[in-house]
Amino acid sequence: MRKGDETRERILEIAEMSVLAKGFAATSIEEIIAEAGITKSGFFYHFKDKNELAHIMLKRYVCANDRVFDDVIERGHQLSDDPLQAFLISLKLLAEVMSDLPNGHPGCLIACICYQERQFDREVLNLTARSVEAWNARFRAILDNIALEHPPRDPIDFDDVADMLSCVVDGSIIMSKALNDPSRIERQVMAFRSFIKLLFSSTPQIRVPLPNSTGVSGTVN
Amino acid sequence: MRKGDETRERILEIAEMSVLAKGFAATSIEEIIAEAGITKSGFFYHFKDKNELAHIMLKRYVCANDRVFDDVIERGHQLSDDPLQAFLISLKLLAEVMSDLPNGHPGCLIACICYQERQFDREVLNLTARSVEAWNARFRAILDNIALEHPPRDPIDFDDVADMLSCVVDGSIIMSKALNDPSRIERQVMAFRSFIKLLFSSTPQIRVPLPNSTGVSGTVN
DNA sequence: CTGAAACAGTACCGGAGGTACAGTATTCCG
DNA sequence: CGGAATACTGTACCTCCGGTACTGTTTCAG
Numbered sequence A, B: 001m002r003k004g005d006e007t008r009e010r011i012l013e014i015a016e017m018s019v020l021a022k023g024f025a026a027t028s029i030e031e032i033i034a035e036a037g038i039t040k041s042g043f044f045y046h047f048k049d050k051n052e053l054a055h056i057m058l059k060r061y062v063c064a065n066d067r068v069f070d071d072v073i074e075r076g077h078q079l080s081d082d083p084l085q086a087f088l089i090s091l092k093l094l095a096e097v098m099s100d101l102p103n104g105h106p107g108c109l110i111a112c113i114c115y116q117e118r119q120f121d122r123e124v125l126n127l128t129a130r131s132v133e134a135w136n137a138r139f140r141a142i143l144d145n146i147a148l149e150h151p152p153r154d155p156i157d158f159d160d161v162a163d164m165l166s167c168v169v170d171g172s173i174i175m176s177k178a179l180n181d182p183s184r185i186e187r188q189v190m191a192f193r194s195f196i197k198l199l200f201s202s203t204p205q206i207r208v209p210l211p212n213s214t215g216v217s218g219t220v221n
Numbered sequence C: 001c002t003g004a005a006a007c008a009g010t011a012c013c014g015g016a017g018g019t020a021c022a023g024t025a026t027t028c029c030g
Numbered sequence D: 001c002g003g004a005a006t007a008c009t010g011t012a013c014c015t016c017c018g019g020t021a022c023t024g025t026t027t028c029a030g
Helices: A002-022 A029-036 A040-046 A050-079 A083-099 A109-114 A122-149 A158-178 A183-200 B002-022 B029-036 B040-046 B050-079 B083-099 B109-114 B122-149 B158-178 B183-200
Strands: none
Touching (some): A002 A029, A002 A050, A029 A040, A050 A083, A050 A122, A083 A122, A083 A183, A109 B158, A122 A158, A158 A183, A158 B109, A158 B122, A183 B158, A183 B183, B002 B029, B002 B050, B002 B109, B050 B083, B050 B109, B050 B122, B083 B122, B083 B183, B109 B122, B109 B158, B122 B158, B158 B183
């Protein structure tokens, strides 16, 4: 029972890395079992077919990703009571997490599946859609919270701003792969952070131009 | 000779659609030839193997994409002499082009290849990298040109801002696929446009008689 | 008329996904 | 302590597909 879970986890880890590097169809079961040190029978004991492997792999990925976001957002709130500052800190932390991977970011399984959608069943595709929606809704809620205290400087739809974070992360992962430069992800998250700063940070417009009245900008790095 | 090019083009079109929907490995030659109405011999007359198909397909895609960007940027310059206004117009046009596809955007072949990189040889991967670099450099040049007349309101690296456009487009294509909502691409390009507007648009408060005291970057860190 | 271009036809190989079981070692639980 | 579930191994087999290697056959331009 305990040992079975361990093998199962090893298979999922190897499979995920292979899928992110070669795609789902090009990920051969024979290669997975060779690397995991098991036989084909062992593989099919844990997963009835390749589709079930994809399904469980995706669930695992979504959970892991949720934990990362939860952690980053929670740590942001611990470090500042102001919702804008907390989110800016969270984005900085997210940028750091993204760049702290030794061999570069392995890739986003959601993006990977979207580019091979015809290979997967509705159940898998629905799970990808629901997880993307959940992330977008979460970011949207954060933005609403910020706007209560910091009026936005552009009448842009917050849904689009919320979506933009996922888009920038996924897009920068692709660019980091294309150019073989892991730092692109961190820099893009920081670029999005600049956007948030510009969108919400109050301008000294109304205030009297005193030399030290740099307002919020002084505290925002 | 003429007929051969036509068949070749048909194969490439069918193959590209299949690769973007199912991935490269899952795209079977037998399916391509069935849809194209030719035999396997006919296919291998035009392409010596699947890898050559990928290589020519990618070249074709990069050329087509370059044409789209050229067109959009040129039309922007025709409609305004101000570099900022011209770029904002170009972005609006780009957003429209992206949403004007009947069945949603079929996907970015570069992104698709990046998520299956281990399936392709160095030649293909180098071509993806060089085309991404070319796009980034082009956007970077536009930003430099804008900055000559419109000082940026945030000391962000222009390389990152230039990268961001590609990232947002690629990321939003993924989101549009994940959520089955083609409008996301257009909205994300427009969100990036808001960022450009916020970054370069002059604020009335900054207008001070002395030229060197207009350092916006000094107040908004 | 001829020869190159543009295919079609046929046959075959190897690898991979998947099925079907039969057997075995380990471990947990009563 | 013993049976039963758990966690596999081993073997055999089937089908599909990418790819190779040929030998025709049709079309059309020079």
